[in-house]
Amino acid sequence: QSALTQPASVSGSPGQSITISCTGTSSDVGGYNYVSWYQQHPGKAPKLMIYDVSNRPSGVSNRFSGSKSGNTASLTISGLQAEDEADYFCSSYSSRSTHWVFGGGTKLTVL
Amino acid sequence: EVQLVESGGGLVQPGGSLRLSCAASGFTFSSYWMSWVRQAPGKGLEWVANIKQDGSEKYYVDSVRGRFTISRDYAKNSLSLQMNSLRAEDTAVYYCARDHGFTRDYWGQGTLVTVSS
Numbered sequence: 739q740s741a742l743t744q745p746a747s748v749s750g751s752p753g754q755s756i757t758i759s760c761t762g763t764s765s766d767v768g769g770y771n772y773v774s775w776y777q778q779h780p781g782k783a784p785k786l787m788i789y790d791v792s793n794r795p796s797g798v799s800n801r802f803s804g805s806k807s808g809n810t811a812s813l814t815i816s817g818l819q820a821e822d823e824a825d826y827f828c829s830s831y832s833s834r835s836t837h838w839v840f841g842g843g844t845k846l847t848v849l
Numbered sequence: 850e851v852q853l854v855e856s857g858g859g860l861v862q863p864g865g866s867l868r869l870s871c872a873a874s875g876f877t878f879s880s881y882w883m884s885w886v887r888q889a890p891g892k893g894l895e896w897v898a899n900i901k902q903d904g905s906e907k908y909y910v911d912s913v914r915g916r917f918t919i920s921r922d923y924a925k926n927s928l929s930l931q932m933n934s935l936r937a938e939d940t941a942v943y944y945c946a947r948d949h950g951f952t953r954d955y956w957g958q959g960t961l962v963t964v965s966s
Contacts, residue, residue: 770951772950772952774952776894782958783956783958784894784953785956786952789949827893827894836910836911837896838896840895841893842892843893
C-alpha cells in the first residue's frame with residue numbers, strides 16, 4: 739500500500755482538462771512544498787513533469803500545472819492530448835524514516 | 850545530455866545477491882545526490898536508497914536497510930546497489946535517478962530484478 743493516495747484512474751476527452759489528486763499527511767505533502775509529479779508511459783522511465791508543488795522543468799508543456807491545499811496535492815492537465823495518456827505518480831519528501839514517498843499511480847485515459 | 854544506464858539485473862534465488870550498476874554521463878556526477886527507486890510489477894514506485902555527493906551520507910527505506918548497500922565510483926561516474934539476502938518482494942524494475950533539490954529529475958530506463966526459485 740502506497741504512502742500517498744491517488745485515484746486509480748481518470749479519463750477525459752481531447753481538449754478537456756483533468757485533475758489528479760494526491761493525498762498524504764502533515765508528515766509529507768502537508769508539511770513540505772516538495773511534491774513532484776511524474777509521467778510514465780508503458781515500459782518507459784518516469785519523466786519529471788512538476789517539482790516543488792508547482793514548478794515545471796524546462797521542456798515540459800505549460801498544459802501541466804500543479805498545486806497543493808493542506809495534505810492534498812493536485813496535477814492538472816489542460817487541453818488533453820492523446821500523448822498524455824500514461825500513468826502519473828506523485829511523490830513527496832517525508833519526515834518519516836522513509837525520506838521519500840510515492841503515490842500508487844493514476845492511469846490517465848484519453849478517450 | 851544527461852544519461853543514466855542501469856545494468857546488472859537478472860534472475861536470482863531467494864537469499865541470493867546481486868549488484869546493480871548505473872553509468873552516468875552528461876553531467877558532473879560528483880555534484881549530485883543519486884538515488885535508486887524500484888517498481889514492482891504492476892505496482893507503484895518505491896524509493897530505495899540515496900547517497901550524498903561525497904558518499905558521506907546514505908539513506909535507505911526500512912525494508913532494505915541492512916541488506917542493500919548504495920555506493921558510488923567517481924572514477925567511473927557510476928552508482929551501484931549491492932543487494933544481499935534477496936527476497937521475493939524485492940522483485941522489481943530498479944531505476945537509477947539523479948536527485949536535484951527535493952526531486953529526481955532524470956531517470957534511467959531501469960533493470961529488472963527477479964527473485965524466484
